[in-house]
Amino acid sequence: xxxxxxxxxxxxxxxxxxxxxxxxxxxxxxxxxxxxxxxxxxxxxxxxxxxxxxxxxxxxxxxxxxxxxxxxxxxxxxxxxxxxxxxxxxxxxxxxxxxxxxxxxxxxxxxxxxxxxxxxxxxxxxxxxxxxxxxxxxxxxxxxxxxxxxxxxxxxxxxxxxxxxxxxxxxxxxxxxxxxxxxxxxxxxxx
Amino acid sequence: xxxxxxxxxxxxxxxxxxxxxxxxxxxxxxxxxxxxxxxxxxxxxxxxxxxxxxxxxxxxxxxxxxxxxxxxxxxxxxxxxxxxxxxxxxxxxxxxxxxxxxxxxxxxxxxxxxxxxxxxxxxxxxxxxxxxxxxxxxxxxxxxxxxxxxxxxxxxxxxxxxxxxxxx
Numbered sequence: 001x002x003x004x005x006x007x008x009x010x011x012x013x014x015x016x017x018x019x020x021x022x023x024x025x026x027x028x029x030x031x032x033x034x035x036x037x038x039x040x041x042x043x044x045x046x047x048x049x050x051x052x053x054x055x056x057x058x059x060x061x062x063x064x065x066x067x068x069x070x071x072x073x074x075x076x077x078x079x080x081x082x083x084x085x086x087x088x089x090x091x092x093x094x095x096x097x098x099x100x101x102x103x104x105x106x107x108x109x110x111x112x113x114x115x116x117x118x119x120x121x122x123x124x125x126x127x128x129x130x131x132x133x134x135x136x137x138x139x140x141x142x143x144x145x146x147x148x149x150x151x152x153x154x155x156x157x158x159x160x161x162x163x164x165x166x167x168x169x170x171x172x173x174x175x176x177x178x179x180x181x182x183x184x185x186x187x188x189x190x191x
Numbered sequence: 192x193x194x195x196x197x198x199x200x201x202x203x204x205x206x207x208x209x210x211x212x213x214x215x216x217x218x219x220x221x222x223x224x225x226x227x228x229x230x231x232x233x234x235x236x237x238x239x240x241x242x243x244x245x246x247x248x249x250x251x252x253x254x255x256x257x258x259x260x261x262x263x264x265x266x267x268x269x270x271x272x273x274x275x276x277x278x279x280x281x282x283x284x285x286x287x288x289x290x291x292x293x294x295x296x297x298x299x300x301x302x303x304x305x306x307x308x309x310x311x312x313x314x315x316x317x318x319x320x321x322x323x324x325x326x327x328x329x330x331x332x333x334x335x336x337x338x339x340x341x342x343x344x345x346x347x348x349x350x351x352x353x354x355x356x357x358x359x
Contacts, residue, residue, distance in 0.1 A: 018252070020248070040251060042275070043274075043278075044270075044273075044274025044275055044278065045240075045244065045270065045271050045274045045275035046274075047240070047241075047244075048240065048241065048243070048244035048247075048271060048275060051236075051241045051244030051245050051248065052244045052245070052247055052248035052251070052275075053248060054244075054245050054248060055209070055211070055234075055244065055245035055246060055247060055248025055249040055250075055251075055252075055256065056248040056249065056251060056252045057248075058209070058232060058234065058245075058248075058249065059209055059232075059248070059249040059252050059253070059254035059256075060252040060253075060254075062252075076238070076240070076241055076244075078236070078237030078238050078241055079236075079237065079241050079244070081237055082234070082235070082236055082237055082241065082245070085235070086234060172275075172278035172279040172280075173278065173279055173280045175279065176251055176279040176280070176281065177280075179251055180250070180251050180252070180253060183251075183252045183253040184253035
């Protein structure tokens with residue numbers, strides 16, 4: 001399964017649900033899958049994708065999707081514990097797991113050496129977990145998660161690294177306020 | 192009203208109901224009040240950069256958030272400020288318990304405690320130091336107003352002289 005195919009699938013299933021995307025190709029591919037104002041693309045802050053999604057889920061009653069990566073999640077495993085502690089019912093975390101740091105030379109990540117992120121999630125108290133390796137199983141897992149009111153859900157999606165798409169023409173401040181304005185009235189001059 | 196109660200009142204005045212923190216004995220005087228008040232959601236993060244991420248997520252869906260941490264943990268949050276809050280212009284007030292000042296007993300706290308303000312200056316972010324509770328209401332309200340007007344993080348540094356904590 002390629003990440004872009006999975007991203008297109010998740011984007012199609014998401015409806016109006018906010019999606020937070022990990023830095024780099026994950027954000028580029030989410031944009032190429034079809035821009036939505038409720039896409040929160042990140043291009044820095046490696047490791048914080050699912051932390052941002054946790055904050056969104058705890059401050060909103062809408063389903064929230066995190067598109068994280070194995071290398072980024074390994075950088076901030078503590079947030080899996082925080083998700084397990086807070087247990088937001090409306091949060092679905094999807095980890096694109098290529099078992100490598102694709103952007104820095106393809107070095108083998110810890111998931112390629114035995115670390116099992118699904119087991120990490122389970123040990124942190126997250127009970128709805130799955131590991132999928134093809135699009136059919138991913139569609140079933142994401143559909144089940146989005147239809148459920150008993151999250152959090154944690155899906156490890158094993159992917160093969162493929163070529164990169166062009167960098168998406170997005171900008172952090174514009175991304176944040178375009179996203180935020182779908183939840184609140186836009187700020188006015190002088191506010 | 193003591194300093195901790197002043198902070199709680201200010202957070203409410205600025206509709207800041209999502210509070211993310213990494214536990215600390217001195218700011219416990221505030222976070223225990225927050226924990227007991229149903230107005231707030233108090234989230235315990237495992238690390239300070241994670242706390243910043245959670246707070247940004249909350250702000251992104253329209254709910255104001257603040258972060259509490261110790262000066263040592265501020266060091267863990269710097270890249271989150273530099274690569275998330277600043278480029279996305281996110282107003283996150285940070286209440287930082289300042290170690291390394293007069294009365295500090297732990298050598299390991301001194302360098303990071305002294306580096307907080309220079310780092311904030313290098314990042315171009317505003318900061319205020321509270322040494323006592325005089326005029327605290329005006330300063331806190333002014334800081335929150337500036338934070339939201341500037342749409343950038345801002346540090347309110349809580350010293351041992353203010354809260355009396357951990358002075359040997």
